[in-house]
Amino acid sequence: MNLELLGITVLWTFLYGYLIVSSIDFGAGFFAFYARWKKKDHIMNDLISRYLSPVWEVTNVFFVFFFVGIVGFFPTTAYYFGTALLIPASVAIILLAIRGSFYAFNNYGSRDSIFYLFLYGATGLLIPASLSTVLTISEGDFLAVTDDKVTFLAKELFTSPFSWSVVFLSIVSVLYISATFLTYYADRADDRQARRTIRQFALFWSMPTIVASLLVFISLQMHNPEHYNKAITEYWWMFGLSLLCFGIASWFIYTGKRYGTAFIMVMLQFFFAFFGYGASHLPYILYPYITVHENVTNETMALALVIAFILGLLLLIPSLILLMRLFLFDADYVKGKKK
Secondary structure (H helix, E strand, O other): OOHHHHHHHHHHHHHHHHHHHHHHHHHHHHHHHHHHHOOOHHHHHHHHHHHHHHHOOOOOHHHHHHHHHHHHHOOHHHHHHHHHOHHHHHHHHHHHHHHHHHHHHHHHOOOOOHHHHHHHHHHHHHHHHHHOHHHHHOOOOOEEEEOOEEEEOHHHHHOOHHHHHHHHHHHHHHHHHHHHHHHHHHHHOOOHHHHHHHHHHHHHHHHHHHHHHHHHHHHHHHHOHHHHHHHHHHOHHHHHHHHHHHHHHHHHHHHOOOHHHHHHHHHHHHHHHHHHHHHHHOOEEEOOOEEOOOOOOOHHHHHHHHHHHHHHHHHHHHHHHHHHHHHHOOHHHHOOOOO
C-alpha cells in the first residue's frame, strides 16, 4: 500500500470511529428527549445519563483528527470543500455549539427543562444530517469550477434525490446504532425495564436503516453510475458481509439474547458498508476534481502525517478502552451505584 492510500485509510478509520461513537451519543440524546416527552424518563433517562456523562465531551476527537488530516494530506480539499461546505459546515458548528451548551444547561442548570432536552435531542439528528452533505458533495455535480473559481450549486444539492437519501440514512443509522448499544448497556446494567423499551427502538429502526441503504444505492446509480458500478462489481462482497452482520444482529436482538454480540455485529455491519463505500469511491475524494494520487501533499509531509495519525489512533483507542473500563462498564457505575 503506497503512502497516499495508507493515509486515506487511516483518515477513513478515524471517520468510522466518529460514525460509531457520535451515533451512540446523538441517538441517546434523542431517546432521552423522547422518553421525557412520553413520560418514560423514569425508565430510560438515568441509564442514558450514565452513558452520556463521561462520553459526550470526547465524541468530536475522531472528527477533529479527520478534519485536520484530510486538509494536511490533501491540501486541495480546503479550496474545493471550503466553498462547498460553507453553509452546511456553518450549520453543523452552530448545532454542535447549541448541543454542548444545552447539555450543560440541562445537567447543571434547569434539570427539568424539556425545552433544553428537546434542543439537545433535535440537534443530535440535525448534526449528522448536515455533516452527511460532505459525502453527497464528494459524488460530484454540486460544484461548478470556472476559471479556477469554485461555485457551490446549492439548488442542485437541495433538490437531489441522492442528497436526501443520504440524509435519511444518516438519521436512521444514528437511531439504530444508538438503540442497539443502549440495549446492550441496559442489559449490562440489568435494567430490565430500560432494556425492554430500548430493545423495541432497536427492532423498530433496523428496517428503516436497510431501506435507507437501498435508497442510497438506487439514487447513486442515477447520480454517479461509475461509482455505483464499481461498488457492485468489485466490492459487492463487503456489502454482502454488511447485510449478513445486520441479519445476525437483528436475530440476537429479536430473540433477546447476546446483546453485546449483536452490537459488535452492528459495528461490523457499518464497518463493511462504510469501507466498501470508501474503497469503491477511490481514487476520487471529490469527483472529478480531487484524487488521492494527484492531490496528495509532498512525500515528507505525508510520511510525517501518517506516522502522527497512526500514533494518535494507537493513543486514542486505548484511552477509550480505559474510559469504558473505568466508567461505562464498571460494575457499580453501570448499575447506578457509583457516580
